[in-house]
Amino acid sequence: MTTPKTLSKTLHSPVLLPSPSLDQIAKLITTHPSSLPLxxxxxxxxxxxxxxxxPSFLPSLLSRLSLSHSPSFHSLHLFLYxxxxLPSLPLPDLSLSLxxxxxxxxxxxxxxxxLHLLSFLSLSRPSLLSPRVLSLLLSSPKLNFPSTLDLFARAEKIWARAGIPFGPEEFASLLRTFCVRGRVVEAHAAYKRLYSKFPFSQRLINTLLLGFKQSGDVDALDTFYHGLVVRGFEPDSVTYCIRIDAYCKNGRFxxxxxxxxxxxxxxxxxxxxxxxxxxxxxxxxVKNPRAARKLFDDMGERGLSPDRGAYNALMGAYVKSRDMKSAxxxxxxxxxxxxxxxxxSYNxxxxxxxxxxxxxxxxxxxxKMVQTNFIPRTRTIMLLMKTFCKNGQPDLGLEVWDYLVGKGCCPHVHALDWLVTALCCRGAVQEAYRCFKDVTERGQVPSQRAFRVLESSLxxxxxxxxxxxxxCIMEDLRASRCVPS
Structure with missing residues (x-):
């Protein structure tokens, strides 16, 4: 029997509401109006x-925002908040989040x-500054050679303010930045200009070799390598891996x-x-799955346990040979x-x-992927959307769309192009309109193609x-696209 005392206790007890899930939080952030503070x-x-x-919740949420192509200020505000x-978050999770x-x-x-973020961290959390962070700072493809060197020098001042050494690892990050963009000549020029400031390291030479490999010029790689050997360079495991990879990618198995x-x-x-x-x-x-399988099976004899990368490589060998059953x-x-x-694996x-x-x-x-709650990356989403829409089954593409949006992950605007076009061709204009709104509500600007197709159908x-x-939505988005609140 409920007494007045127990009733009063019940009425004044706090109601514990269930915490929102990662999917729900991601969706609420991506749909938050840009005109309101976050x-x-x-x-x-x-x-x-x-x-x-x-502790792993923060990097998981930031990763979800990245998959949703959410405006970058969402990620910045979330990280700073x-x-x-909670400044006591574990360093590995904070490093990944940064x-x-x-x-x-x-x-x-x-x-x-x-730059403002790294300057702030140099005083508040200097332990977060690392060569990986420097690589991401320098990674903008719009930076030319002088701008990249200038940014590298500004980063050196930030590192100095934090009391962190700025040495060969950071120099290797600079060289790797040029190499990743395929600008090996600029990497070599940066090496000649700055190598006297930094002590020699195996990593610097391997980074330059990596650049030659990524350029696809195996002859230039061999010439540079043999010139180093003549001057007394001793190759290590990384050096051999770079040269082996260069030969493999050129079909010289x-x-x-x-x-x-x-x-x-x-x-x-x-x-x-x-x-x-x-x-x-x-x-x-070279489409030799038998050799791939033998190499994979021989790993056990060397005391190596195959990881996900090795399994994916073996799977890829079967896929390239169109042996989907084995894959x-x-x-x-x-x-x-x-x-x-x-x-x-899925892609x-x-x-x-x-x-x-x-x-x-x-x-x-x-x-099968949906049953495991797996969230695919953009390239896999595009592949699925393009495949379903080209084969006259936009209803399947719509199901993919709804699954991703339900997970708080809005697909790329190019996926919207395929889906809106296919849905409108099938007369499903209301569904196309709904998908269009899903994108605009998250602050993304749909392409002119999707807009014109939907406009004509409406x-x-x-x-x-x-x-x-x-x-009206398109005009507002174009006007505010580069002006985050």
Whole structure:
């Protein structure tokens, strides 16, 4: 029997509402109006108790915002809010969160914001500054040679203010930045200009070799390498891996195997999982799945346990040979051994099934992916959307769209192009309008193609109210695109 005392206690007890999930929080942030400040929303969604009990929650949420192509200031505000609200977050999670934030800022070409953030961290959390962070700062493809060197010098001052050494590792990050862009000549020029400031290291030479490899010029790589050997350079495991990878990517698998044997006979060079995985990739390029399988099976004799990368390389070898049955068996083997599949695994299988026109196989694999709550990356989303829409099944594309939006991840605007066009061609104009609104509500600007197709379809349907609405939305988005609140 309920007494007045117990009733009063019940009425005055706090009601414990369930905490929102990662999907719900991501969706609320991405749909938050850009005209309103974000901090009050973050304060209500992310209490310190949630961040402290789930340390990996912050990088997971930032990763989800990146997948949603959310405006970069969302990531910046979220990172700063978490840093100030709960400064005791573990360093690894904060480092990963900083990298995700810088990646978002770099993708949006917000260089001043990146510099201000690093300047703030140099005084408040200097331990977060690292060569990886420097690489992300320098990664904007719009930077020319003088601008990159100037930014490198500004970063050196930030590191000095934090009391952190700025040495060979940071110099290697600069060289790697040029190499990743395929600008090997500029990397070599930067090396000649600045090498006297930094002590020699094996990593610097390997970074330059990596640049020659990424340029695809194996002859230039060999010339540079043999010139170094004449001057007394001793190759290490990384050096051999770079040269083996260069041969593999140029279809010279037999030459790569000879290098592998030479490496195996040297005392100072350890065979690693990465070395064997590179060769498995090479076997796939020349469509030799038998050699790939042998290399994979021989890893156990060397005391190596295959990781996800090795499994993916083996799967890729079967996919390139159009042996989809064996490729699917590799995925089953990964699951049985609890290795875990990633977007690379799914993307390779989807590509292989697409080449063999196996639409049913693609749908079955997609259903399997959904059952595990896996969120694919942009390239896999685009592949699925393009495949379903080109094959006259936009209803399947719409299901993919709804699954992703329900997870708080809004697909790229190019996926919207395919879906809106296919839906409107099938007369599903209301569904196309809904998807269009999903994008605009998250602050993204749809392409002119999607806008014109939907505008024309709404006019034919005499939906003038929605016709005028999307016209006003597009004008507002174009006007405020580069002006974050």
């Amino acid at each position: 901090r009050p929303l973050l304060h209500s969604l992310l209490p310190p108790s949630l961040l402290s009990t789930s 978490s840093l100030i609200t 990298c995700l934030t810088l990646h978002s800022l770099s993708r949006s070409h917000h260089l001043p914001s990146s 037999e030459d790569a195997l000879k290098l592998f044997e030479e490496m195996d006979n040297r005392e100072n060079c350890e065979i690693t999982i990465k070395t064997v995985t590179t060769l498995i990739h090479g076997a796939g390029i 699917m068996e590799v995925m089953a083997e990964m699951e049985m051994n609890e290795v875990g599949v990633d977007d690379v 390779m299988l989807f590509c292989g099934l697409n080449r063999t026109n196996d639409l049913e196989g693609i749908w079955n694999l997609y259903q 006019a034919k349907e005499k939906e003038m109210e929605k016709f005028n609405e999307i016209s």
